[in-house]
Every structure is written in C-alpha cells, then in structure tokens.
Amino acid sequence: MRTIGLVVALSVASLCGAATQPQLRFAWKQVDYTWESPADRENAIKDGKFVQAHNLPLGLARWKNKLFVTVPRWKNGVASSLNYVNIDGPQDQPLTPYPSWKDNLVADSAKSLPSNNSIISVFRVYVDACDRLWVMDSGLADILGSPNQVTGPSLAIFDLKTDQLIHRYWFKVDDMKEDSFFANVVVDVDKDTCDNAFAYIPDLGGYGVVVYTLKENDSWRVSHHYFHFDPLAGQYNVGGIEFQWTDGVFGLALSEPRENGYRTMFFHAFSSTKQFCVSTELLRNYTKINKEEAFHDFKLLGDKGERSQASASFYDPKTNVLFYTQVNHDGIACWNSKKPFTVENNVLLFSDPSLYEFPNDLKVDDEGTLWLLVDKLPRFIYKELDANEVNYKIYSVSTTALIARTACEA
Known part of the structure; x- marks a missing residue:
C-alpha cells in the first residue's frame, strides 16, 4: 500500500494539474x-x-x-x-x-x-x-x-x-x-x-x-555509494508486465550556476526512489581532492515516494523545477528546488497508462517547453509490440502551465 502522504500528493496533483495536459506532437505505430x-x-x-x-x-x-x-x-x-x-x-x-x-x-x-x-x-x-x-x-x-x-x-x-x-x-x-x-x-x-x-x-x-x-x-x-541501485526498488510493473532491473545512476540534471560559479548536479539511480545532489565543483576537481572527505559532500535530498523510479530528469532554470519521469505511474512528476524535498512537494503532474506507458526521456528546451518521449519499452523487451497500435509518442507542454496551481509552482 502507498503511504498516506503519497496518496495525498497524487490526489492533489491530479486535481490541480488536470487543466493542462501535454499536446501530442508525434505518434508512430512503427x-x-x-x-x-x-x-x-x-x-x-x-x-x-x-x-x-x-x-x-x-x-x-x-x-x-x-x-x-x-x-x-x-x-x-x-x-x-x-x-x-x-x-x-x-x-x-x-x-x-x-x-x-x-x-x-x-x-x-x-x-x-x-x-x-x-x-x-x-x-x-x-x-x-x-x-x-x-x-x-x-x-x-x-x-x-x-x-x-x-x-x-x-x-x-x-x-x-x-x-x-x-x-x-x-x-x-x-x-x-x-x-x-x-x-x-x-x-x-x-x-x-x-x-x-x-x-x-x-x-x-x-x-x-x-x-x-x-x-x-x-x-x-x-x-560513490549513492550511484548504486537500491535493492528494495528494483521491482517494476508497467503495462501489466512485472520485471526487475538493477540499473544504477542514470538520471542527471544540472541547476543554473550558483554564486560560486558551479552548478548543483541532481542525480538518482534508475532503480531507486531516492534523490541525491552534489556540486559540480567536486566533480570537476575530483582528481585533486581527498576522496574520504569528499564522500560527505554528496547529499541525500530525500525520497520521492513508493514506486517512484525515474528513467530521466531535467532541471528547468526558469521555474527552478526538477522534472522527472514516473515509469511505474505512467506519467511525469516534479519538485520545486526552492522547497523542502518531501513526498508532498514531489507532485505527479499527470498519469495515464493508455497515453504515457513508460515515459522514457524528457527535456526542457530554451523556450520553456517540456518534451516527453513515451515508448512502451518493457513490452518491446519482454513481449512484443502490436504493429497495429500506436506504440511511440512524443508530447510537448509549457513548463509554467504544467506546474500552475501545484506544489511545484513558486
């Protein structure tokens, strides 16, 4: 069962985010x-x-x-x-x-x-x-x-x-x-x-x-230890297909430059529900520093919630929001980096297994448009895709419109 906090967060997001849905831009059967x-x-x-x-x-x-x-x-x-x-x-x-x-x-x-x-x-x-x-x-x-x-x-x-x-x-x-x-x-x-x-x-x-x-x-x-997968988060269920993955660090996202000129790199293992961060100052100078002391400069931000594994993430500097896929929930979620990293502040913006089965990659362009690619990857790997159905889709949506009236808005 999901935690009460996660249920509340998902419910609020589904209500508040209902007004803005992504626009289908590309669709292919094959x-x-x-x-x-x-x-x-x-x-x-x-x-x-x-x-x-x-x-x-x-x-x-x-x-x-x-x-x-x-x-x-x-x-x-x-x-x-x-x-x-x-x-x-x-x-x-x-x-x-x-x-x-x-x-x-x-x-x-x-x-x-x-x-x-x-x-x-x-x-x-x-x-x-x-x-x-x-x-x-x-x-x-x-x-x-x-x-x-x-x-x-x-x-x-x-x-x-x-x-x-x-x-x-x-x-x-x-x-x-x-x-x-x-x-x-x-x-x-x-x-x-x-x-x-x-x-x-x-x-x-x-x-x-x-x-x-x-x-x-x-x-x-x-x-670093934080680059490893979480053995308790390797179970997936997408499109009715259950599978286990042990993928480690995969989703990386960079903030705007901080006061010292370096950025914050947000990162997570694919098979994990936790989010971490580290300064790019450490990454750039890693060969010159004390590795034992640097270990503690990698920070745990928090947990996104049950079954919140993400294949991709992207930080939007215009809204200070970290967007990330939700493969088990067939949708996209977000967190405003100006707010505490809590389950309630990690918002599921939209979710629909018929529209967004396995959201695989997302990017935010310099115009503030989020692009999302959906591709039913587990079916492709473990079963087979139906060539008579639309299997691959790309959507776009304004980031500011998408987070309006949700906990990800400033």
Whole structure:
C-alpha cells in the first residue's frame, strides 16, 4: 500500500494539474526513415540492416526546428541510431538520419567503426548552450540478441550550425568497469566560454560517473555509494508486465550556476526512489581532492515516494523545477528546488497508462517547453509490440502551465 502522504500528493496533483495536459506532437505505430530511394530500403531489409519492428525510439532533444530522436540498437536491424524530425512536420513523419545515412547504416556484425563520423548505438543526447549536440555512443549493437561491441564507448560532438563532427572522445580503460554501460550525458557549459565544457556521463551498470573536460580532452571516473541501485526498488510493473532491473545512476540534471560559479548536479539511480545532489565543483576537481572527505559532500535530498523510479530528469532554470519521469505511474512528476524535498512537494503532474506507458526521456528546451518521449519499452523487451497500435509518442507542454496551481509552482 502507498503511504498516506503519497496518496495525498497524487490526489492533489491530479486535481490541480488536470487543466493542462501535454499536446501530442508525434505518434508512430512503427518508425521508418527518409530512405534515399525505395531500393535502398528494400536492400536494407534484404540484408538484415532494417528490421522495422526492432526500431524503438528512446531519447530526444530539441534544437531550433529539429527534434533529435535516438533509436538504440536493442535488437538487430536498426537502420539509424541518431535521427531527427522537423517539429512542424507531420505526426508520423519518418526519421531523418543525422548527420547522414552513411554515418548510421552500419551492419550489426561490423568489426570496427566505418568512419570517425559513424554512429553505432545511442540512447540519450544533449544539446548545449553553444549549439552543439553531444552524443553518447555506446558502440554496442544487437544488445538483446547477439551483442557485438563494434567499438568502445565514445562521446561524439557535432556543430549543429554546420552538421559537422567537431570532436570524438574515446573513453579510457580507467573510465570503465566490467559491467559498465553508458547511455546518458549532460553538459556543463556557459555560452560565453564554450571551450570550457564539462560532460557528465553516468555508468548505470558499473555504478559511477565519468567526467570529461573538453578543454583538456581528458576524463576521470567518480565513485560513490549513492550511484548504486537500491535493492528494495528494483521491482517494476508497467503495462501489466512485472520485471526487475538493477540499473544504477542514470538520471542527471544540472541547476543554473550558483554564486560560486558551479552548478548543483541532481542525480538518482534508475532503480531507486531516492534523490541525491552534489556540486559540480567536486566533480570537476575530483582528481585533486581527498576522496574520504569528499564522500560527505554528496547529499541525500530525500525520497520521492513508493514506486517512484525515474528513467530521466531535467532541471528547468526558469521555474527552478526538477522534472522527472514516473515509469511505474505512467506519467511525469516534479519538485520545486526552492522547497523542502518531501513526498508532498514531489507532485505527479499527470498519469495515464493508455497515453504515457513508460515515459522514457524528457527535456526542457530554451523556450520553456517540456518534451516527453513515451515508448512502451518493457513490452518491446519482454513481449512484443502490436504493429497495429500506436506504440511511440512524443508530447510537448509549457513548463509554467504544467506546474500552475501545484506544489511545484513558486
């Protein structure tokens, strides 16, 4: 049974948040791509490079009129892992590979990266304040079938104004553990000092965070107990499917710069209901500090409530609100960082299993619009999706309208 506090919080949110519902922007039964010709599509199907049912959208990020949509290589036959759609285009428009077709259409059995521009398998991406797209490429194909580590994990950085690859950084051996899996990235940078960028990459399988500095072109690994999963929060029930995951730190979100110039990084393990934070000052200087003393600089904010596991989070500097997915509740929740971290102040903004089954990724763009991708991932992994139903959806909603008259409003 849920705690009384959680029931109250959910009830209040459902009443207060009912006025503003997200707008459906994109919807697909199955995704397809902007093939260069019908023959290319037919050949890709014949060669096993495109198995349409195996292409599941997972991550997103907006830049101007482009909405980037990632399709990880969970199974064989993913035609393109990094793509975009036009935000003003049709709801069911095909995905356009980015930066090009030749950089994405790679055989699952490949033994090496065809070119430095090539993209293998991407879960999440991040658009920074300097008009750059940061792509965390796991390098792993056919994850659930016959896993093939085509290449090591790397960060690929694209200039969105020219669609050119600026830089690619390959993770060092010291950055990785035996069970490492890198699927997310957030970027700490000011638009006036673009060269001084730091990327934070959670290791959900190896329970750590890798810090990368663009200026020094170097990286290091940060370890802490709070990066581990909670053994009491590894149980999920989504779409009638019960499953257990042991995913550690995954959701990262950065505040606006504080008075000292550093940001607060909010973080949580996927399989956990607790929320933590740490200053980016510690992350940036981790190789120079006393690790034992620094242990206590990682702070527990509190618990979000029963079954409140979150796949993604994003901090909106305009409202000071941390938004996060609620995979067990088929919706989105929030917390105003100016208020105490209590169950009552963590508000479930909307929830509907028929509309938002497994909300996987969310971002807030620089116009104050929240974008949400929903994809029924547990069905995709453990059963199969019905090609006659709408399976993948992307919604948008104003953050200020969404939190109006809730505990997340200032």
